[in-house]
Amino acid sequence: MSETIDARGLSCPQPVLLTMEKLKSLTQGELVVLVDTDTSRENVLRAAASLGWQAREVRAEGSEFRLTLEKT
Amino acid sequence: MSAIRDFFASRRGIISVGVLIGVLAALLQKWGNPGNMGICVACFERDIAGAIGLHRAAVVQYLRPEILGFVLGAMVSAFAFREFRPRAGSAPIVRFVLGMLAMIGALVFLGCPWRALLRLAGGDGNAIFGLLGLVGGIWIGTLFFKQGYNLGRTQSTYASVGWLFPLIILGLLALRLIFPQIPDKDLSGILFYSVKGPGSQHAALAISLAVGLAVGFVAQRSRFCTMGALRDLILFRQMHLFSGMLALLVAAFLTNLLVSQFKPGFAGQPVAHTMELWNFAGMVVAGLAFALAGGCPGRQLFMAGEGDGDAAVFVLGMLVGAAVSHNFGLASSPKGVGPYGIHAVIISLAVLVFIGFTMRQKTS
Numbered sequence: 001m002s003e004t005i006d007a008r009g010l011s012c013p014q015p016v017l018l019t020m021e022k023l024k025s026l027t028q029g030e031l032v033v034l035v036d037t038d039t040s041r042e043n044v045l046r047a048a049a050s051l052g053w054q055a056r057e058v059r060a061e062g063s064e065f066r067l068t069l070e071k072t
Numbered sequence: 073m074s075a076i077r078d079f080f081a082s083r084r085g086i087i088s089v090g091v092l093i094g095v096l097a098a099l100l101q102k103w104g105n106p107g108n109m110g111i112c113v114a115c116f117e118r119d120i121a122g123a124i125g126l127h128r129a130a131v132v133q134y135l136r137p138e139i140l141g142f143v144l145g146a147m148v149s150a151f152a153f154r155e156f157r158p159r160a161g162s163a164p165i166v167r168f169v170l171g172m173l174a175m176i177g178a179l180v181f182l183g184c185p186w187r188a189l190l191r192l193a194g195g196d197g198n199a200i201f202g203l204l205g206l207v208g209g210i211w212i213g214t215l216f217f218k219q220g221y222n223l224g225r226t227q228s229t230y231a232s233v234g235w236l237f238p239l240i241i242l243g244l245l246a247l248r249l250i251f252p253q254i255p256d257k258d259l260s261g262i263l264f265y266s267v268k269g270p271g272s273q274h275a276a277l278a279i280s281l282a283v284g285l286a287v288g289f290v291a292q293r294s295r296f297c298t299m300g301a302l303r304d305l306i307l308f309r310q311m312h313l314f315s316g317m318l319a320l321l322v323a324a325f326l327t328n329l330l331v332s333q334f335k336p337g338f339a340g341q342p343v344a345h346t347m348e349l350w351n352f353a354g355m356v357v358a359g360l361a362f363a364l365a366g367g368c369p370g371r372q373l374f375m376a377g378e379g380d381g382d383a384a385v386f387v388l389g390m391l392v393g394a395a396v397s398h399n400f401g402l403a404s405s406p407k408g409v410g411p412y413g414i415h416a417v418i419i420s421l422a423v424l425v426f427i428g429f430t431m432r433q434k435t436s
Contacts, residue, residue, distance in 0.1 A: 009225030011162065011366035011382075012300060013307060017217060020308065036228070038155050039295050042081050046312060063157055063228060 002030035007040060008064060015040040016047045023051050023069070030056070033067040041065045077153060080293035083315055089294040090319025096283050097190055097320075098327035100138075103275035107333075107342025108194040110324075111138055111287070112187035113369035114178035114358075115343075117387070118394035118403075119271050120244070123263050126395035129403075130258065131269025135248045137277055139373065141284015143241045146292035146377030148285070153293065158234030160381030163223040166427060167382050170365040171372075171389020172396065173420045177357025179394065179403040180350055180413045181205070182343055184369050185298035185362070188355065189317065191344060193324035195336035198344050198351050205352035209359025210302045216364065216428035217307065223366070224433060226382060234379025237387070248277070270343050292374045299359065299368035343406065350409045350417065357420045364427060 005022055007015035019033050031053075035041050045055050048069045057068040079085045097110030109115055115132075122133030150156040178184050181202045183191060188206060191199035251261030258267050266272040274280065290296075294316065301313035328334040338346050345351070362368050365386050367375060372390075375383035397403040402416040410416075 009159075009162070009227060011223060011226070012297075013217060013303060013366075014222050016304075016308065036159075037157060038153075042295070046081075047308060047310070050308075050310065 002032050002068070004032040004034065006034045007044070008034050008036040010040075012039070012043065016043050019044050019069075020047050020051065023048060023053055026071075028071045031069045033069065034064060035067065036064045041067065073153065076293070080290070083312060086294045086296065086312060086316035087319040089290045089296050090316035091323040092290060093186075093287055093296070094193070094320040094323030094325075095327050096287065097186070098193070098324045098331065098333060100275050100280070100283060101194075101333060102331050103279055104273060105275055105280075106270040106273040108191040108196055109183070109187055109270065109343055110190055112183050112190070113139065113142075113373065114175055114184035114390070114394075115182070115187060115270070117175070117369070117390050118179060118398070121391045121394040122271060122398070123265070124244075125264055126391060127398035128264075129398040131266050132271045132398070133258070133264040133266045134271040134274055135244060135263060136274070137245070137248065137280035138284035138287075140241050140245045140248070141281045141286075142288040142291070142370065142373040143238055143377040144245075145285035145288020146374040147238045147288075149289040149292040150378035155292075156234060156379045158229050158231050158379040158381070159226040160229050160233050162226040162382050163431070164382060164385045166223060166431065167365055167386045168389035168392075169423065170361045170427070171386040172393035173424060174358045174361035174365070174369065175390040175393030176397050176402055176416050176420050177354045177359075177361060178369075179397045180354030180409060180417055181358065182345065182404050184358070186320070186368070186370055189298070189321045190324050191341070193321055193334075194328050194341075195334045196341040196344050197336070197338045198341060198346055198348070201348045201351040202355040205355030206359040207302055207306075208352070209356040209361075210299060210363045211306055212356070212360050213363025213428070214303060214307045220432040221364070221428055222433065223364075223431060226380070229381070233381045237376045237381070237384035252277075288374060288377060291370065292378060295371070296374075297368050297371035299362040300371065302359075303363055345404050345406055345408045347408050350404070350413065353417045354404070354413075357417055357424065360421070360424045360428075364424065
C-alpha cells in the first residue's frame with residue numbers, strides 16, 4: 001500500500017515541500033501525491049525527477065490530479 | 073497543444089519567456105515608459121491606484137494597460153489550455169495585508185522584483201541593494217516554510233468567483249477607452265492622469281496593451297515568478313524558475329546596450345534613490361511578503377487571471393497599499409525615503425514576522 005500526500009488546495013511551495021520531505025525519507029517504493037492545479041502537478045513532477053523518482057502514472061480526476069511516483 | 077504545454081514547462085520554455093519579458097520591457101522604455109521601468113508591477117499598480125483617485129500623488133497617475141493585459145492574457149491562456157480553475161478561501165485577509173505590506177516595501181525601494189532586475193540591467197547600481205534585500209526577505213520566508221508556515225487550503229468554488237477579478241480588469245480597460253488622456257489635463261472624465269513625472273511617461277495604449285497580453289499569456293503558461301525563482305533556489309536548490317529570471321536580466325541588459333539605454337552609476341538614476349540601507353530593507357519587506365503569499369506581484373496577477381480569488385485579494389491589497397504609501401508619506405522619491413518610510417518598514421517587518429510565526433496550522 002503506497003503512502004499518499006494530499007496537497008490539494010495548498011499554495012506554492014507547500015506541495016513540493018511536502019513531497020520532497022517524504023521522498024527524502026524513502027529510499028525507494030511508491031508515493032501518491034494529490035494536487036489540484038497544473039502548476040503543482042508540474043512542480044511536484046519536476047522536484048521528484050530531481051531526486052531520481054519517476055512518474056508511473058499521472059491521472060486527471062475531474063479538476064484534480066493523482067500523481068503516482070516510484071523509484072525502484 | 074500538448075507540445076506547447078511541454079515547451080513552456082521546460083527549461084528552454086522558461087528561459088524563452090524570461091528573454092521575451094526582458095526584451096519587451098527594455099523596448100517599452102524606448103517606446104515611452106519611464107527609465108528602467110519598462111515593466112514594474114508595483115509601480116504600475118501604484119499608478120493605477122492614482123488613476124482611479126485612491127491617492128493623489130500627481131506624478132504617478134496613469135491606468136497602465138500592461139497590468140490589464142497581464143491579467144487578461146493570463147486568462148486567455150488559462151482558458152485555451154483548460155486551466156481556468158475558480159478557487160478561493162485561503163486566508164483572504166492575510167493575503168490582503170501581505171499585498172499591502174509588499175507594496176509598502178516595494179515603494180520604499182521604488183520597484184518590484186521585475187523592476188529591480190530592469191534597474192540593474194539599465195546600470196542602476198542601487199538595484200543591487202534591492203536585490204540583496206529581496207533575497208534576504210525570501211530567505212526569511214523559507215525559514216518560516218521549514219517551520220510549517222502555510223496559509224491553509226483553497227477551495228474550488230463558483231465560476232463567478234474566478235471571473236470577478238478579470239471582470240474588474242475589463243471594467244478598468246473600458247474606463248481607459250472611454251476616458252482617454254487629454255493633452256496637458258490631469259483629469260479625463262473620472263480618470264486622473266499625470267502631466268509630468270513618471271506617470272506622464274508611457275508607450276501608446278495599443279503597444280502597452282499588446283505587450284501586456286503577450287506577457288500575460290506566456291507567463292501564465294510558464295509559471296514565471298521572480299520570487300519563486302529565488303525561493304526554489306534557496307529551498308530546493310532548483311534552477312528552473314531562476315534560469316527564467318536570469319534570462320530576463322541578461323536580455324534586458326543586452327537590449328539596453330543595443331538601444332543605448334545602459335547608463336551605469338548610482339546617482340541620478342531614473343526613479344531611484346541612493347539610500348542603500350532602505351533600498352535593502354524595503355525589498356526585505358517586499359520579498360518576505362511575496363514569499364509568504366506564494367508569488368511575486370506579476371505571478372499574483374497571472375494567478376488572478378486563471379481564477380485564483382486569493383491572488384486577486386493580494387492584488388487589491390497592493391492597490392490599497394499603494395494608496396496608503398502615498399497618502400501617508402511612506403513611499404520614497406528620487407530624493408530618498410518618505411517622511412514615514414522608515415517607520416513603515418519597521419512596522420511592516422514586525423507584522424510579517426507575526427504572520428510567519430502564527431500561521432503554522434498543520435495541513436495534513
